[in-house]
Structures are given as C-alpha cells and as structure tokens.
Amino acid sequence: MQAAKQDTLVGTEPLFSPVRIGAIELNNHIVMAPMTRNRADADGLPNDLMVEHYAARAEAGLIVAEGTWPSVTGQAYCRQPGIETAEQIAAWRKVTDAVHERDGKIILQIMHAGRIGSCRIKPAGVETVAPSALQAQGEVFTDAAGMQPYDTPRELTTEEVVALVEEHRQAAINAREAGFDGVELHCTSGYLPMQFLCTGTNRRTDRYGGSLENRVCFAAECLQAMSDAIGADRVGFRINPGNTYNDTSDEDSVASHVALMQAATRIGVAFVHIMRSPVSEIDAFALAREHFGGSLILNDGFAPETAAAAISEGQGDAVSFARHFIANPDLVTRIRKGLALSRFDRKTIYTAGAAGYTDYPTAAE
Secondary structure, rough: OOOEEEOOOOOOHHOOOOOOEEEEEEEOOOOOOOOOOOOOOOEEEEEEEEHHHHHOOOOOOEEEEEEEEOOOOOOOOOOOOOOOOOOOOHHHHHHHHHHHHHHOEEEEOOOOOOOOOOOOOOOOOOEEEEOOOOOOOEEEEOOOEEEEEEEOOOHHHHHHHHHHHHHHHHHHHHHHHOOOOOOOEOOOOOOHHHHHHHOOOOOOOOOOOOOOHHHHHHHHHHHHHHHHHOHHHEEEEEEEEEEEOOOOOOOOHHHHHHHHHHHHHHHHHOEEEEOOOOOOOHHEEEEHHHHHHOOOEOOOOHHHHHHHHHHHHOOOEEEEEOOOHHOOHHHHHHHHHHHHOOOHHHHHOOOOOOOOOOOOOOOOO
C-alpha cells in the first residue's frame, strides 16, 4: 500500500483554490463522496473507527458522510448509521468535531432506503415500506443470515408519506445539532426518493403518484422541509439520471430528473451532486448545467487531471472522489504533490473493523 513518488502532475492547480457552495466555504474543489462502509455499531451509532476515518480525510474541501437513515424504517444495511436518536446525534458530534478541528467541512447524506432492505437487518417489528408494494429483485447481505432477498414492502398511506417528509426535516435539524455543516438528500441508487420519482417503482394513485409532477413531490417536499429547517444554502441532493441500480426503472429518466432539478431550483437549494450517467445517450452534467440553478458537484470516473480540467472549463464547481479516498486518506496532499495513489482492497470495503478502513497509510507514513 506504500505510495511511490512519480513526476508531478501537471494541470491540477484549478482544484486548489477556495470555493463557496451555498453557505459552506471549501478550502479546495475536492469533495469526498458518500460511501457506505458498514462500520457503525449494530444500533446505528457512529464509533471511534468512524471518527478516525473521517478525521484522516479532513483535508478534502468537503466530506459528504455516508448515507444515514433518518428513521430506522429507512435502514438498508447492517452496521449503517442513523441520525434519529439523541445517542446517534452525540456520536456523530465526535466525528464532526474531529473534522472541524482539522479545518475540514462535512455534511451528512440523508438516505431512506424504502423497499431496499430486510427484516433480518432492522430491529424486530420494524416494517419495510415503499411508495408501492413492489419487491425489488436482488439480495442484501445480513449479519444474521447471510444473503437474503429484499423484503416485499408495505405501501405507504398518504398520511405516512407526509410523516416521512417530516422525518427528513427532523433529520436535517438533527444533523446540524450533530455539527454537520449541511445535508445531502440521497435521490438515486434505487432508494426512497428515487422510488417515488420513477414509473417502475411508483404505482400510486394519490398526490404522490401518477403524473410526473406528482412523482417529483416526495423528493421536492423533503428538500423544502429540510431547507425550511436549516436553510436552503445548507441543503443539496444527489442524482444519477439513467441509473437502474436496485431494480429501478423509469419510462423517461431524463424528464424525471429535469423536473426534480427544476423543483430544487425553485426551492433554492445550494447544490446538486450529479453523477455521470451510466447511459451513453445522457449527458448528466450538461443536463444539470441547463436545468439547475445552484452549484454542481460532479462525480464518477474522474482522475485528478480530468477533475481539474472540468473545474477549469466551468463544467462544475467541485469534483467528488469515492474510491480514491478509500485507500488515500491524504488524497488532497497526494494530488497536490503529484504522488502516486494507493489502491484499495475490495475485500474489506464493507467488512467490520479497522482493516481496509483506518489502516491505509498516508504517503508520509
């Protein structure tokens, strides 16, 4: 895992000027993308390993902490953190304090999984819920019983959807109490906001289903509620037009995501975290520049040089890296100094413990 010296990278300078995204001042244009790593305690409490992990990466201009459930009905994975209880808020505070002590900025990704999950993961008696009672194809790992099929969810009532919007408002408040500089709503990868947005997962006939305007409502209402609670300049959302992960499908993904971006623009949220589309016909970055009025954080498949070029050319305001941050806690320093990047071990991405999480050395080490 030791990094070797190589010729200094040319043309990465655009990454190292300060940039403002909403109310948050970033020291550079390099963002750590949210990554599920399954290191929290069994009851969703962030722990000392997570404090060490995030603090080690605080030189990023911004850290987007991993997808975190606003209520336990939204838990997708074993050892996934929550932001629902006083104990979870206090535990996250240790993480944010450690990042801020190193002059870093950190926001929390709020992620309700909807139909993605298993009763073998959630506490006894906690239901799996979704816009419609449609089981996702596929399986999820459980500590209790290995790989298990996704639950068949119960369809939410209209009143329950309204209550879920309130849960997202409270999650934003809780995140600020925990010391986060802002929040990001997870609107892709087949989780709850995307389940409402897409025709393949939303068969509702109330005001949250049917027309495109109705299908956008849940995510838009969550963004509005979170913005009302903590300020729109501290709220963003993540999307990936064309994504079919977790058995998601949509008759017109471009139209759906354009409508969501336009709604978010009217609300005035600070940023969209836009992932490169897996569909070659969709230029997600161009769509975001055309239809969203706030800052753009670009994601997926960037090398340091191409990230710098994207910033220099005005394609976005920042670029996020995921995999590079796994094995390179000092990624910003390595890019700045032109040092080689270490490779991560796929076998330890989701396993419990320090291995593959806090044991990657810096270049200096």
